[in-house]
Amino acid sequence: MNDSSAPTRETTPAPAVLCPVDDHMGLDIARSLAANGIRVYGIDTDSRVPGRYSKVIEFVHCPYSEAAEEKRYIDFLVQFGESLGERAVLYPLSDRHVLLCSQYRSALAPYYSFVMAPHETMLDLTTKDGLDTIAREHSIPAPQTHFISTEYDIHRAAQQVTYPAILKPTESTYWHSSEITQLLRKGLLQGRAKVILAHDATELIDAFEQIAAFDSRMVVQEVIPGEDDRLVYAAFYVGRDHRLLGYFSGRKHRVIPTGFGSASFVETFADPELQELVTRALAAVGYLGLGGLEFKQDPRDGQYKLIEFNTRFGMWDGLGVHCGVNLPLISYRDALGLPVEPQLEFRAGVMWVDWQRDLRAFMDYRRQGQLTLSQWRHSLKGEKIYPIYSKDDWRPGVVFTLGLIRKLGSRTLGFVTGNSSGQAERP
Numbered sequence: 061m062n063d064s065s066a067p068t069r070e071t072t073p074a075p076a077v078l079c080p081v082d083d084h085m086g087l088d089i090a091r092s093l094a095a096n097g098i099r100v101y102g103i104d105t106d107s108r109v110p111g112r113y114s115k116v117i118e119f120v121h122c123p124y125s126e127a128a129e130e131k132r133y134i135d136f137l138v139q140f141g142e143s144l145g146e147r148a149v150l151y152p153l154s155d156r157h158v159l160l161c162s163q164y165r166s167a168l169a170p171y172y173s174f175v176m177a178p179h180e181t182m183l184d185l186t187t188k189d190g191l192d193t194i195a196r197e198h199s200i201p202a203p204q205t206h207f208i209s210t211e212y213d214i215h216r217a218a219q220q221v222t223y224p225a226i227l228k229p230t231e232s233t234y235w236h237s238s239e240i241t242q243l244l245r246k247g248l249l250q251g252r253a254k255v256i257l258a259h260d261a262t263e264l265i266d267a268f269e270q271i272a273a274f275d276s277r278m279v280v281q282e283v284i285p286g287e288d289d290r291l292v293y294a295a296f297y298v299g300r301d302h303r304l305l306g307y308f309s310g311r312k313h314r315v316i317p318t319g320f321g322s323a324s325f326v327e328t329f330a331d332p333e334l335q336e337l338v339t340r341a342l343a344a345v346g347y348l349g350l351g352g353l354e355f356k357q358d359p360r361d362g363q364y365k366l367i368e369f370n371t372r373f374g375m376w377d378g379l380g381v382h383c384g385v386n387l388p389l390i391s392y393r394d395a396l397g398l399p400v401e402p403q404l405e406f407r408a409g410v411m412w413v414d415w416q417r418d419l420r421a422f423m424d425y426r427r428q429g430q431l432t433l434s435q436w437r438h439s440l441k442g443e444k445i446y447p448i449y450s451k452d453d454w455r456p457g458v459v460f461t462l463g464l465i466r467k468l469g470s471r472t473l474g475f476v477t478g479n480s481s482g483q484a485e486r487p
Contacts, residue, residue: 073098074396075148077172079126079137079161080104081111081119082153084414084447087456088378089151090116092388101148103140110448110463113455126160134164141171149395150174151350151373151388155186156233158372173395175300175349177371185345185369188230188279195366198344200337201358202366204282214268217280218261226255226320227267230277239274255320257283284356284365287430289313292364293326294338295352295377297387299394304342308385308406309334310376313439316421318428324417325439326376328383328410335404337364350391352377375447376412382445383410411444416464 076093078086081102090100094116102117105125112119120140124132141148150172152161161168162182168174176182184190188207195202206217207230229235232254235244244256256271258264268278284290289311297306314325338353352374355364373387380387384406393400425431449457 074146075099075101075144076151076392077148078102078151078153079157080153081109081117083110083460084375085153085373086111087114087448089373089388090114091453092381092386093392096389110456110460113459115453126156130160134167138167138171147171147173149392153372159186175395177346177348181345182371185371191369194345200341200366201363203284206280208278208280209276214265218264221280222282224257224259224283225264226257226281226283227264228255228279230279234275234277237274240271243270284358286359288315288318290357292334293352293354294334295374295380295387297350297391298342298348299400300348304339305394305400305402306385306387306390307335307404308380308383310379314418314421316417318424323376324414324421326412328379328406329408334364350387379410379412379445383407409442411442413440413444414447
């Protein structure tokens with residue numbers, strides 16, 4: 061979809077660089093920018109990522125891991141930026157990449173244009189303790205939270221928190237170690253992908269003790285009651301002059317895993333109270349750039365309670381392009397210092413559906429008696445978009461689907477052979 065604020069054709073637009081080539085976010089950004097004549101490069105260490113097959117992305121393989129070899133990764137970005145011969149607009153698309161680019165912004169700045177809040181602010185917003193401090197200092201409603209790292213901390217929190225409660229790491233990457241991942245996958249802690257649900261003090265303390273053997277940096281937080289459709293998310297862009305230049309919001313009707321997962325089905329909706337709260341929060345922290353705020357509306361008092369702050373383009377933020385808020389193009393133009401007309405109004409009732417995740421979510425909700433087949437089918441009627449898939453750019457969708465089929469086949473074979481990991485056993 062072309063935009064009236066797109067770069068003019070008299071000059072060649074500056075290129076854009078995505079890192080990594082995320083299947084959802086990267087494709088959304090690339091397709092939006094390419095529709096406006098902008099060349100898009102995608103840098104990734106995974107040469108098999110479906111986004112590399114997009115006709116609008118020029119794939120660039122990076123041999124260095126941003127996790128284990130961060131300085132070499134930054135050097136690669138610098139060298140690639142230098143090879144372009146002009147400053148490109150940079151889009152880091154994961155929490156790790158955002159913090160890495162923020163930390164090394166002075167090295168990247170000669171070759172890339174981007175808008176970010178100060179590094180200290182970015183660190184605060186991506187850690188649970190920093191976010192809780194900001195919420196308390198600026199009177200932003202949030203769940204009751206306790207930060208723990210010792211046996212004393214967990215026993216004190218276990219007596220003070222309201223149950224059910226959740227246990228999670230102070231930073232999501234802390235639970236990416238093989239030891240903790242194995243605990244969660246085996247179900248020893250009845251864990252979920254992102255959090256562990258505890259119904260009483262005994263469950264909470266037991267979960268902490270098992271994980272603390274590998275990493276004790278955790279958070280205990282009360283669970284805001286209510287169904288999953290009380291989860292809402294606001295996506296935005298704050299310009300270099302601190303003006304809110306883009307905004308839209310969506311309701312998470314379904315998530316996976318249910319209760320504490322990420323969205324599988326979202327529908328745009330407008331709420332002036334939510335927009336006022338988001339605007340106030342952004343001004344309070346002096347935020348700049350792309351981002352998103354997640355809240356859950358508490359049925360006990362009707363307030364939106366802060367759950368998470370994303371300092372990047374989110375998984376379904378591309379939905380904004382289809383409902384009237386082109387965040388990729390807004391951020392591109394502002395990064396280059398070009399004029400931007402604010403886009404703060406959007407169409408409500410536009411849906412984003414990740415079909416394979418939503419199918420699994422439906423089965424979970426159905427098992428719990430929360431959703432019937434008829435209700436699920438009816439909910440999908442109306443204007444909607446599917447991530448990854450596009451008639452005009454079909455190859456990523458085909459590659460992604462084939463990958464799903466291979467995973468299903470591997471898990472089925474693993475079940476038949478008794479291999480719980482889902483991987484086929486070698487002869």
